Amino acid sequence: MIQLRNVVKNYSEETHIGPLNLEIPAGGITALIGPNGAGKSTMLTMIGRLLDMDEGAIEVAGFDVHATKSKDLAKVLSILRQENHFVTKLTVRQLVGFGRFPYSQGRLTREDEAIITKYIEFFHLDALQHRYLDELSGGQRQRAYVAMVLCQETDYVLLDEPLNNLDIAHSVDMMKHLQAAARDLGRTIIIVLHDINFAARYADYICACKDGQIVQFGPALEVMRDEVLSPIFNTPITVIEGPQGPLACYH
Known part of the structure; x- marks a missing residue:
């Protein structure tokens, strides 16, 4: 479980986040949603101690x-920030291997190599593992970054907008991988998302934020309601039942 108790971040007298009080249960995916400036990434990076x-x-x-x-802490909690500045003359395998640093301190063992291979295969990066990062597409590179974070093998994984700059097909692919990681590997994944419908489709819980406050938290189906979403995003939103669950329609 992740617990926040009266957490406050002050930027100025006019701008601050909190106080935040929240309990995120272990297991599954929790999506942080809300408009720009709501405090989603600030909350995530405070949890990750960045x-x-x-x-x-x-x-x-x-x-x-x-x-x-x-x-x-690095053996319990891992985080991927929105902006990553790795040297592009790294191979995919070298990048994923950075996830083992808390255990190996840079001296990879046979066990570390096996774990690296496990996550390269999990994200279907086998054929790309010896390619350099600057030779990859945006979607491939993002899968490599997330594979690196999961390779750290922490129970709790924080991801700040991992769908940023991905098209719909790559975003769906990424969310399916994360859903499988939560389900099959037993990870608790906290993810900042801009698209409400990705949160509705793949998250177990949704935490909705606005103006530096937590407005609503609960199972995804409870948050996906017209009367909850419309005031958060300051626009009329109608939630309809789609073939795979609720969908938010903007007006």
């Missing part, structure tokens, strides 16, 4: 994020 909070406490699987040593 951004300091000004008040409050965050615990992940019972570990105090603020107090736990980095080497210990």
